[in-house]
Amino acid sequence: MAQPKTNPQVPELLDLTIDNITPNTIRINSQSSNARLTYVMSRLVAHLHDFARETRISTDEWMAGLTFLIGCGQICSDVRNEFILLSDVLGLSLLVDNINHPKPPLGTEGSVLGPFHTHDAPVLANGSSMTSDPEGSPMLAVCTVKDTHGNPVAGVHIDIWETDSSGHYDVQHADRSAPSERCVMVSDEQGRFWFKGIQPVSYPIPHDGPVGKLLQQLNRHCWRPAHVHFMFSKDGWDKLITALYIRGDPYETSDAVFGVKKSLVIDLDKVDKATAEQYDVAEGSWLLKYDFVLTTLKEADDLRDELAVEALKKLGLTHLKLIDHLPVPDVD
16 A cells, blocks of 8 residues: 655644644645635634633533534525524624625615525516415515616616515425515616515524524524515626615514614605506505615725725734735735
8 A cells, every 4th residue: 555645844743732733733734725725724723723722612512512513414404504594693694795795885785695595586577476475465665776876787686585474484384385475586777676575574583403592592582673685696796685674673673693784774665556556556555665786896896805905904914915805825
């Protein structure tokens, strides 16, 4: 049997202790030609080891943490992602989105994706209904998509999804046979899109799994305020994942996944006679109106780089440079 090749640059991994395990782990992980992977892994190991040292984590706690992660994996399915839910309740999802998709002052702010987006939503024509819930309060949504200069943006694909009137997404129903309360629309030449749905309701995030049990131990509630999800995609434009939240909801200021921003909180109106005739809906139905503002990919990338350089300087990380908008060690 051939003997494994040894790298003379790798230290002997002998007599490792609390004090030297971290630099040695980072060193042996630094053999990749991928500078970004090497940097991310070095920082992950450093912070993970510091966490263990700072908390003096016990063996039982370490095993409980591993068991928790195993449980998250076991409950995942094609229509449920417990790890996204975990990221959401820890505030990581919002943090990552804000870092990667910064918005200029006029741009619509982002929110969390959540664990219930699917890829099987039907593409519907403007004015169509995306609901099959007879118990929901009918709602007409009339929206526009514009750039930061106020010009309409045509041809934008918009994923839209919300819960039914019971506070459940379609994928949470065992007898789901087709998508409901979700669709994909395309903005017209004037940047408009409109659809028929139902009034959003508050609902609890899934709390029958490891994440729900964690929230219970932390004495946190599992509720989200009433909202509708939107995701905007078009080549040359920064993807926008956001949601609109209904003002006055009891969970408006304590969202379990930290998604609410003041600029995304809206009031619902009532459809008047003229609007009812124009959009073929019942007078007195709920009316959601909003003007979304997208940023170009260049606008977003330039702002992302600018903010990254500022953040790295504040952290004293002056030995880094940006490659493809991501920091890596500057060894030149």
